Amino acid sequence: MSITGALRSPAFRGLLLLVTFCFIGYTLSTQWAEVQQSARALDVQWGWIGAASVVVLATYAMLIQSWRMLLAGWGGTLAYPAAVRIWTIANLGRYLPGKVWSIGALGLLASREGVSGLSATGAAILGTSLNIGAGFAVAVITGAQGLDAIYPGLRAVAIGVAVAFLVGVAVLPFVLPAILDRFARWRGLPLAEQHLSKRTVWLAAGINAFSWISYGIAFGLFAQGVTPGIGTDPVLYIAVWATSYLVGFLVLFAPGGIGFRELAISAFLVGIGAAGQGDVAILGATSRVWLTVLEIAPGLIGLLLMSPSQRAGLRRP
DSSP states (O other), X not given: OOHHHHHHOHHHHHHHHHHHHHHHHHHXXXXXXXXXXXXXXXXXXXXXXXXXXXXXXXXXXXXXXXXXXXXXHTTOOOOHHHHHHHHHHHHGGGGSTTSTHHHHHHHXXXXXXXXXXXXXXXHHHHHHHHHHHHHHHHHHHHHHHHHHHHSTTHHHHHHHHHHHHHHHHHHHHHHHHHHHHHHHHHHTOOOOSSXXXXXXXXXXXXXXXXXXXXXXXHHHHHHHHHOGXXXXXXXXXXXXXXXXXXXXXXXXXXXXXXXXXXXXXXXXXXXXXXXXXXXXXXXXXXHHHHHHHHHHHHHHHHHHHSOHHHHHHHTOO
């Protein structure tokens, strides 16, 4: 079997996840006394957690509107309620190994609402690319000193991606029409009726960059509810959120970045001396539960609100 085939194998990805969990378990066992001490002092403040959840949901609303803008820029019209349902359901795909399921689901579900498949898929891919690029830019600006604490050389990689993102956003409106037209001719597809304007691309990029800031603020509010001893510096939490989330996203075989995101939080905060192992372990575990609920619950509600015929359509290729 080739190396590529091995990486795609469910058994191999399962083995990697098992190794990851074993490593996390070993790490926690070596710090168990400190974790127990932090757990005994745990005093959950639900007001902070509620405020953090509201900020996350508001950020979802911004990202959904950004995706709708990209769709509209290619001539696709999608009502906001339908966009919310599609986006939240597609978001469930991040808990499947591979991470590309969310992109494919966005395109598929939008096309079943009458939006051009090319426009829907293009908007999903471009939106994800802008989001990841903006995340690296925000991580570099807010927390460059902590990136190498996660993995040596990560700072240099993040700076490279951030620069590529800024250059790409600047030139994308000028080169994207020609690229898409050439792709359509190559695949025998109809040419796009209209192309994204510079304003749409740049505004979508700005919204995605701001989303990382608001996510980080939400993470800081959540931390105040479970581990107030780490501090209140919003820039620190923005940096930790952006960096750890990107690490989890880029590990393709880990559903939802589970394990790797928590390791990144620990490496970052401990590496720069912002927190002890006990508080970091508590923050990583509790934020995983919080984030999972906020990512899965809206999608499940969206599924429940669909008609039987719409749910049947999800099972059709």
